[in-house]
Amino acid sequence: MSTSPASTPSDALAPFRPRRGRVVALGVVWASLLLFGLIAVIMPEQEGRWGVADRIMLFGLGVVIAALAWRYAAIVAIPSRDGLTVRNLVLTRTLAWAEIVGIQFGGGEPWVSLDLVDGDTLAVMAIQKADGEISGREASRLAALIQAFGEFREESSS
Structure with a gap:
């Protein structure tokens, strides 16, 4: 069963923030x-x-x-029904869900990276490995949002 953005609970759209950092x-x-x-x-x-x-x-x-x-301390990633706003240490970037094609949270990287349609990657410093198990759950929540809004995009464009 696919989840459309209209039925996504509001806590799923809670901001992502690093904890220990x-x-x-x-x-x-x-x-x-x-x-x-x-x-x-x-x-x-x-x-x-x-x-x-x-x-x-x-x-x-x-x-x-x-x-x-x-x-x-102000690093944050704010999901909405329209996309994701990522405020890292230096830059803030707003992405539409259609611009995000994948998520990476492994290897030696200290935080989540998003794969973008244009072939670029964007670090999401708000989800950091230093936060332990919480970071894994937050990365999974972000991946679920990307998948849910991606599925909605695919359904609405057909």
Whole structure:
């Protein structure tokens, strides 16, 4: 029995997010802000060596580190009835289900890769092997969505 997208449960369309990597990244955000902020405040003021500008730049370095970690914590893949939006570390890409022909989650890759119609592959960093058994279930859920929406595409085009 094939599942059409109209009958797909809403929890099947829940966003994919890394778990362990997200926790670590959020920890780095707060630790960076607290550590660099504390150092900037208690840094001894020495004439000719450390001034207000140095304190601001030191705290600014902490903010930059926190911003990079925050971006890592924001990695997500959001499925919808129309397609999949993948937000990785640097780029965000929205794909229609018709553009996805397969999924890979094996070998030495740390996360899921999607095979696309144009012959390219796209990493989905939101499903990471570091999450253990959860990552396998999430990869299976994504594969089921690709198959279900792919079957619906095939049925509606005939």
